[in-house]
Amino acid sequence: xxxxxxxxxxxxxxxxAIAITLLVIYFIKLENTIxxxxxxxxxxxxxxxxxxxxxxxxxxxxxKKVFQVQEGEYPLNEKNIFWINIPIIWIxxxxxxxxxxxxxxxxxxxxYFAVFNSLSHVFFSIKNQEYNPGLIVSLxxxxxxxxxxxxxxxxxxxxxxxxxxxxIFFSILLHIVVFGYIKMNYQKNEL
Numbered sequence: 001x002x003x004x005x006x007x008x009x010x011x012x013x014x015x016x017a018i019a020i021t022l023l024v025i026y027f028i029k030l031e032n033t034i035x036x037x038x039x040x041x042x043x044x045x046x047x048x049x050x051x052x053x054x055x056x057x058x059x060x061x062x063x064k065k066v067f068q069v070q071e072g073e074y075p076l077n078e079k080n081i082f083w084i085n086i087p088i089i090w091i092x093x094x095x096x097x098x099x100x101x102x103x104x105x106x107x108x109x110x111x112y113f114a115v116f117n118s119l120s121h122v123f124f125s126i127k128n129q130e131y132n133p134g135l136i137v138s139l140x141x142x143x144x145x146x147x148x149x150x151x152x153x154x155x156x157x158x159x160x161x162x163x164x165x166x167x168i169f170f171s172i173l174l175h176i177v178v179f180g181y182i183k184m185n186y187q188k189n190e191l
Contacts, residue, residue, distance in 0.1 A: 006079050006082045009082055010049050011050070013046040013054075014050050014054075016046050017047050020042055020043045021043040024039040033156070034104055034107075034152055034153055034156055035101060035104065035107075037148065037153070038097050038100050041110045041111055041146065041149065042094060042110075044114065044137070044141045044142060045089050047137050047141065048117075048137040051136055052134040053081055053085070058132070058133040059073075061132050062076050063075065063076055066124070069186070072189065074185055074186060074188075076182060080181070084181065084182075088174060104153075104157060105157075105167075108153060108159065108163060108164070108167035109168075110149075111146040111149035111150050112171040113170075114142050114145070115143060115146035115150070116175055118137075118139070118142030120175070121135045121138040121142075122143070
């Protein structure tokens with residue numbers, strides 16, 4: 001069962017994105033723009049995951065293009081891709097989006113995370129002068145909706161500098177942990 005899940009979770013993300021979008025539209029009133037924009041980041045990111053991982057494109061891109069590994073399933077394989085993505089996107093984001101219903105400041109890191117991740121795809125695309133899996137959703141939804149969410153967030157809320165710093169730090173920290181894990185897995189397999 002776990003092998004099937006490792007291979008197919010990203011394909012399920014499209015269905016989950018549709019379901020969450022419908023739930024967000026139904027339960028989060030459009031008048032509550034900020035909360036809506038926090039919650040809508042989740043289905044956008046699920047579509048991003050589908051583009052990245054449904055056909056193993058991101059795994060192959062990172063392994064072969066970024067780390068120049070032509071044989072072997074490292075630094076990324078189906079199992080560690082699953083365990084990188086599920087805790088952050090399928091668990092942590094919904095928890096903090098839910099906490100945003102109590103205090104909107106809990107959700108500020110979510111659009112920052114989406115924008116930072118999307119910009120990393122743009123960076124690699126420019127650097128390597130080619131498409132990388134995740135780029136299309138990043139350009140069409142990740143960056144525009146994430147930046148719009150941040151603009152609306154700051155225009156409606158008096159956000160303290162410390163809340164902004166914590167949110168930016170947390171979203172960058174998550175990226176550093178993921179990139180560090182990938183690099184560590186690469187070095188471990190190179191020995």
